[in-house]
Amino acid sequence: MVLSWLAVAALAHAQAEEPRFGIRNAFVEPRGGVWQLNAILELGLSRAAETALEEGVPLTLILDTEVSRGRRFLPDENVAELQQRWQLGYDGLAQRYVVVNQNSGAQAAYASLGEALDALARIRELPLLDESLLQAGRRYEVSLRATLEIGGLPEAVKVLLFWREWSRVTDWYTWSVRP
Amino acid sequence: MESCDRLVHLERQAVNRRRLPLGVGASVVLWVLMLAMLAVATRNSEEFGRLQPWILLANAVAVLVLMVLLIGRFAELFRERRRMIPGSRLRSQTVLILSSLALAPLLVLFAFSVLFLTRGIDSWFHLEVRQGLSDAMGLSRAALDLRMTEFLTRTERIAEDLEYRSEGELYRLLADHRRLADADDLVLFGPGGQVLASASAGPIEAGLPTIPGEILASARSGEPFISLEPAAAGGYEIRSAVALGTLDSLQARRVLMAVYPVPQRLADLATAVQSAYQQYGRLSYLREPLKLSFVMTLSLVLLMALLAAVYGAFFFTDRLVQPLQDLIGATRAVAKGDFDTRVVGTSRDEVGYLVASFNAMTARLARARAETESSRQEVESERAGLAAILARLSTGVLSLEADLTLRLANQAAGEILGADLTAHVGESLEGIAPSHPLVGQFLAAIKPQLDGSERDWREQFTLRGEGTRRELICACTMLPGEGDRPGIRVLVFDDLTQLLKVQREAAWGEVARRLAHEIKNPLTPIQLSAERVRRRLLGNLPERDAEVLERATHTIVQQVEAMKQMVNAFSEYARAPAIELESCDLNALVREAADLYHAQDPRVDIRVPVDSRSVTVLADRGRLRQVLNNLLTNSLEALESTTEPRIVVETHHLQGPPGGGFVELTVRDNGPGFQPELMDRLFDPYVTSKSKGTGLGLAIVRKIVEEHGGRIEADNEGEGARIRVWLPVDEAARGAGLPRSVRRQESRREYA
Numbered sequence: 014m015v016l017s018w019l020a021v022a023a024l025a026h027a028q029a030e031e032p033r034f035g036i037r038n039a040f041v042e043p044r045g046g047v048w049q050l051n052a053i054l055e056l057g058l059s060r061a062a063e064t065a066l067e068e069g070v071p072l073t074l075i076l077d078t079e080v081s082r083g084r085r086f087l088p089d090e091n092v093a094e095l096q097q098r099w100q101l102g103y104d105g106l107a108q109r110y111v112v113v114n115q116n117s118g119a120q121a122a123y124a125s126l127g128e129a130l131d132a133l134a135r136i137r138e139l140p141l142l143d144e145s146l147l148q149a150g151r152r153y154e155v156s157l158r159a160t161l162e163i164g165g166l167p168e169a170v171k172v173l174l175f176w177r178e179w180s181r182v183t184d185w186y187t188w189s190v191r192p
Numbered sequence: 193m194e195s196c197d198r199l200v201h202l203e204r205q206a207v208n209r210r211r212l213p214l215g216v217g218a219s220v221v222l223w224v225l226m227l228a229m230l231a232v233a234t235r236n237s238e239e240f241g242r243l244q245p246w247i248l249l250a251n252a253v254a255v256l257v258l259m260v261l262l263i264g265r266f267a268e269l270f271r272e273r274r275r276m277i278p279g280s281r282l283r284s285q286t287v288l289i290l291s292s293l294a295l296a297p298l299l300v301l302f303a304f305s306v307l308f309l310t311r312g313i314d315s316w317f318h319l320e321v322r323q324g325l326s327d328a329m330g331l332s333r334a335a336l337d338l339r340m341t342e343f344l345t346r347t348e349r350i351a352e353d354l355e356y357r358s359e360g361e362l363y364r365l366l367a368d369h370r371r372l373a374d375a376d377d378l379v380l381f382g383p384g385g386q387v388l389a390s391a392s393a394g395p396i397e398a399g400l401p402t403i404p405g406e407i408l409a410s411a412r413s414g415e416p417f418i419s420l421e422p423a424a425a426g427g428y429e430i431r432s433a434v435a436l437g438t439l440d441s442l443q444a445r446r447v448l449m450a451v452y453p454v455p456q457r458l459a460d461l462a463t464a465v466q467s468a469y470q471q472y473g474r475l476s477y478l479r480e481p482l483k484l485s486f487v488m489t490l491s492l493v494l495l496m497a498l499l500a501a502v503y504g505a506f507f508f509t510d511r512l513v514q515p516l517q518d519l520i521g522a523t524r525a526v527a528k529g530d531f532d533t534r535v536v537g538t539s540r541d542e543v544g545y546l547v548a549s550f551n552a553m554t555a556r557l558a559r560a561r562a563e564t565e566s567s568r569q570e571v572e573s574e575r576a577g578l579a580a581i582l583a584r585l586s587t588g589v590l591s592l593e594a595d596l597t598l599r600l601a602n603q604a605a606g607e608i609l610g611a612d613l614t615a616h617v618g619e620s621l622e623g624i625a626p627s628h629p630l631v632g633q634f635l636a637a638i639k640p641q642l643d644g645s646e647r648d649w650r651e652q653f654t655l656r657g658e659g660t661r662r663e664l665i666c667a668c669t670m671l672p673g674e675g676d677r678p679g680i681r682v683l684v685f686d687d688l689t690q691l692l693k694v695q696r697e698a699a700w701g702e703v704a705r706r707l708a709h710e711i712k713n714p715l716t717p718i719q720l721s722a723e724r725v726r727r728r729l730l731g732n733l734p735e736r737d738a739e740v741l742e743r744a745t746h747t748i749v750q751q752v753e754a755m756k757q758m759v760n761a762f763s764e765y766a767r768a769p770a771i772e773l774e775s776c777d778l779n780a781l782v783r784e785a786a787d788l789y790h791a792q793d794p795r796v797d798i799r800v801p802v803d804s805r806s807v808t809v810l811a812d813r814g815r816l817r818q819v820l821n822n823l824l825t826n827s828l829e830a831l832e833s834t835t836e837p838r839i840v841v842e843t844h845h846l847q848g849p850p851g852g853g854f855v856e857l858t859v860r861d862n863g864p865g866f867q868p869e870l871m872d873r874l875f876d877p878y879v880t881s882k883s884k885g886t887g888l889g890l891a892i893v894r895k896i897v898e899e900h901g902g903r904i905e906a907d908n909e910g911e912g913a914r915i916r917v918w919l920p921v922d923e924a925a926r927g928a929g930l931p932r933s934v935r936r937q938e939s940r941r942e943y944a
Contacts, residue, residue: 069473105329105473106336106466107420107428120424124406177481 032057036186039136039157043192046144050078050095052136052186054159058126061178065163066126071102073115073164074133079156080142092153093142100164101129147192156187225250251492258499265506278524279517286509287502294501302494309486317476325469332462336420339454340430344418346373347432347450354380354448355436362389376429377451380436381408388446407433411447420454427459515543519550531558588685591671594678596621596635596642608664608687609634610657630655630662634685638666642681652688661872663688700877700891704762712759715752722748761888765877771812771899773926778807778816778855778919782841785820793828796837807843809855809919810926815896816919822889823859823915830863830913838862845921853925854902857917865908874906893917901926 039052062072080093098115109122110129123129147153162180269287272280350369357365362380370378370391379390385408410417410433417433429451436446454462475482518535525533531554537547579602582589588605590613592598597620601613611628625632637653647670655662666685673679726745730738779801786800801807809816824839831837842858866874866881873879875894880887890906897904902919920926 065477067473068477069470070477102470104422104466105469106332106462107422109419109422111422113424118424120422122421124419128406 031059034059034159034161034181035183036157036159039155039186039188041141041155041190042138043144044138048141048144048147050136050139050141050155050157052076052139052157054134054136054183056130056134056159056161058130058161059178059181062161062163062181066101066103069103069105071100071164073162074099074101075160075162076136077156077158077160078141081154081156082151083154089154092146095139095141097139099133101133144192149192151191153190153192154187155190156185158185159183248489248492251496255492255496255499258496258503262499262503262506265503277517278520279513282516283509283513286512287505290505290508291502294505295498298494298497298501302490305490306487309490310483313479313483313486317479322472322476325465325472328465329469332465335458336428336430336454336462339452339458340418340420340432343373343375343430343450343452344416344432344434346375346452347418347434347448348416350378350450351434351436351448359388363391366391373450373452375450375452377449379449381447381449383446407431407449408447411435411449427463428454430454512543515539515547519547522550522554526554526557531561586686588683588687590683590685592621592642592681592683594681598624599680605685608662608685609655630657633657634664634666637664638668638683641668647679656872661689663692696876697895701765704765704877708759708763711755712763715756715759719749719752719756722752765888765892765895771815773810773812773900773923775808776811776813776816778809778811778843778857780806781813781817781820782843782857785817785824786839786841788821789824789828796828796831796839798824798839798841800841801843807845807855808921810922811900811919815899819893819896819917822893823917826889826915827859827861827863827913831861834861834863836862846918853921853928854918854930855921857919858914859917860909860912860914862910862912865911865913866906868908871906875904890915901929903930 033055034057035055037053037055039050041048041050043049056074058066058072066072076095076097076099078093078095078097079091082090082092084090100113100115102111102113103109103126104111104122107122109124110126111120111122112129112132113120121132123132141155160180160182269280269284273284350373353369354362354365366378366380366389369375370393376394377390377392379392380388382388407417407419412435414435416435417431419431421429421431423429430453431449431451433447433449436448453459515535515537518537522533522535533554534551535547537544539547582600582602585602586604588608589600589602590598590605591600598613598617601617603614606613608630609628610630611624613624613631616624621631621635625635633655637655638651641649641651648668650665650667652663652665655664664685665688666683668681668683670679670681722745726741729741733741783800786798790796790798824841827839828837831839838861840858840860842856842860844856846854846856870879870881875890876887877891878887879891880889894904897917897919900919902917904915904917906913906915908914918930
């Protein structure tokens with residue numbers, strides 16, 4: 014009994030210490046001959062990440078997407094890979110959180126961190142691959158993984174202080190699709 | 193063995209010299225690589241950030257390489273210390289001292305570097321700096337707030353102007369207001385957020401700005417919206433939004449949004465301040481990690497420098513100690529006698545001079561030893577030659593020290609004196625004398641001369657042993673002594689016995705020959721005359737006179753006959769016919785002679801060899817038969833008064849050295865034996881103990897045996913006499929003669 018309470022307390026403490034960081038939902042949707050990715054992320058920031066952001070160190074969200082076709086006797090065929098990077102920073106002069114899509118250069122500013130994270134967490138209609146690359150009736154696997162890094166740090170510091178958590182990464186979120 | 197050690201040593205030296213450039217070369221390559229990377233990295237911080245991990249990695253690899261090399265060197269040093277290898281103590285002490293000397297300044301430098309770095313980093317983040325940046329940010333913000341207030345007022349005026357305008361006028365009015373207000377964009381949004389009208393300074397392709405939900409909501413609630421927005425292209429822009437009309441009017445749901453550019457000068461300054469503030473915040477965040485990473489980097493560099501210093505200590509210690517170790521090893525080799533040892537040294541310092549001096553010294557030692565060895569070999573050679581000459585001499589040679597210690601004796605001396613003197617070298621002659629009678633007599637004979645003052649003298653004397661009589665002539669010379677040591681006396685003596693014996697035999701032969709010639713001739717006329725007188729007068733004389741005549745002539749004839757026999761015997765002794773040698777079966781001849789004599793006197797038990805094997809000798813069959821006859825006759829005559837007379841004849845072949853190639857014939861009886869006083873003259877002519885003997889039997893036997901190349905000896909053994917004869921079996925043995933060692937086995941002996 015005591016052990017159970019201790020386990021629950023430890024779990025609660027862990028949850029309190031480490032906000033959830035993961036992929037809540039993701040799916041692809043064909044539209045106009047292009048497969049578009051939609052996903053909802055859970056971007057709970059660690060205390061270190063919040064501190065870094067407050068100090069002016071930007072955070073980088075990296076979204077890795079892979080589309081592969083499973084084969085019986087051969088290794089899976091990698092059909093498409095896509096990496097999207099967003100940078101979340103705080104502009105002290107404008108007092109706004111700025112999200113920049115590093116792939117397209119698009120930028121948006123938000124009055125609060127919550128709004129900025131909400132905007133980052135909702136991936137909508139992200140073009141993934143041309144439908145013509147896929148064979149109808151085949152089964153494809155789409156995998157998604159998000160990584161949140163504390164950016165702007167010298168690599169040497171990361172190497173030397175390797176025991177610190179400089180980034181968080183989700184497990185691969187994988188689902189099957191049959192065009 | 194020493195050469196192997198030397199080779200191994202040189203091999204180890206070569207390995208060390210190969211290993212050093214390898215480690216040092218790898219370190220130098222790494223150092224150069226790191227320096228090149230540092231040179232590239234210091235050009236800008238971005239390159240430094242990119243290359244710093246590689247520099248760290250190279251440092252780590254260098255540290256690992258050095259650690260591996262040093263572990264090997266320390267293990268090698270530990271092994272050398274355990275094996276007590278010369279120089280290992282000096283090597284370890286030198287390494288320790290040099291390492292300590294390097295460690296102290298390195299640690300001080302490290303401590304000061306860490307202190308300065310941490311203090312320096314901390315000094316970047318003084319409160320004044322942060323406060324100054326915050327004030328600058330506030331100032332920038334205040335300047336921008338003024339602009340924003342002004343732009344909001346402009347927007348409100350435009351909104352008031354548009355409030356009651358018809359839709360047809362909106363486009364024109366918006367364009368005019370945008371131009372007049374220096375706005376980038378003016379957009380009028382409808383109640384649903386749709387664009388009702390707009391005017392923009394940019395190209396149509398750029399599109400219209402969208403209105404965020406927060407702006408729309410704020411404006412509709414009656415609160416004018418104004419904000420500073422970071423622009424995507426850099427810099428800032430000011431957005432303002434104002435609702436048209438009052439809250440209760442139907443048109444109140446329209447919103448006018450204006451986007452104004454920030455003046456370039458103000459934008460640049462604001463951007464710079466923002467950038468500096470952000471950079472400062474980032475550095476402030478990195479302060480502790482940076483300090484930690486700097487300390488770790490310094491520690492890594494310190495460790496590498498320290499390891500390099502220790503390795504350098506090993507390197508320089510090797511350079512210093514290796515020649516000394518080589519010298520120690522070479523000195524040991526020289527101490528063991530290996531004068532060919534050389535130390536390889538190329539340096540021109542004091543150690544090089546020492547090495548050169550050592551090599552010169554060993555070279556001189558090697559030459560001196562070679563010369564000594566050569567001299568020794570010459571002396572040994574001369575000594576061996578002298579020993580060979582002495583061994584082959586029939587003359588006895590002795591050298592005596594002043595206290596009569598025997599220093600040298602040749603084989604002939606031992607044979608003459610009846611003792612193995614070579615086995616007594618180093619002993620006093622007085623100590624040898626009691627156990628060897630002839631030596632004692634010899635010493636007694638020479639002692640007066642030795643005690644005298646004469647350095648050179650010559651003396652002839654006679655030694656008498658049991659059944660032996662030797663005439664010696666001895667010459668003595670004193671060699672000069674070395675320093676205070678007295679001189680050594682060298683005695684050279686010859687056994688004249690044989691010479692005298694030969695001379696005597698020659699004289700006897702001449703006597704016999706003359707007797708035969710001078711006496712035998714008149715005997716026959718005497719005998720014939722006596723018989724004629726007897727024949728003529730015996731019948732004419734009275735009986736009494738006839739009887740006298742008869743008796744007188746008979747006596748004359750008998751005595752003449754006896755004299756004839758005696759003269760014949762002498763003639764036989766003197767006669768020396770050529771012998772005809774052939775292989776004879778000695779056993780067969782022995783059995784033949786034994787049968788003959790046994791038939792003459794069956795009373796005597798003559799035992800002959802029962803072995804059917806033939807014992808072959810190289811001899812004249814007739815002369816050998818005469819030898820057997822004489823020996824058996826001699827024994828039979830000696831056994832006349834013996835109750836159970838017995839003669840034993842034995843033969844056997846001597847196998848292997850000494851004496852190989854000879855057959856020994858032994859004739860032994862159980863008679864009274866030889867008279868001791870006759871022993872040394874037993875084989876001389878006319879020496880006999882018998883009343884009827886001529887004394888020529890044994891003399892003839894010895895003569896025949898000697899003509900065959902053999903030897904004869906006589907002695908008393910047990911209850912009777914024993915005569916031993918050695919005869920050669922072939923020509924080779926006859927030419928070689930009976931070895932001396934066979935002679936030395938006998939204590940009483942007569943030589944042919």
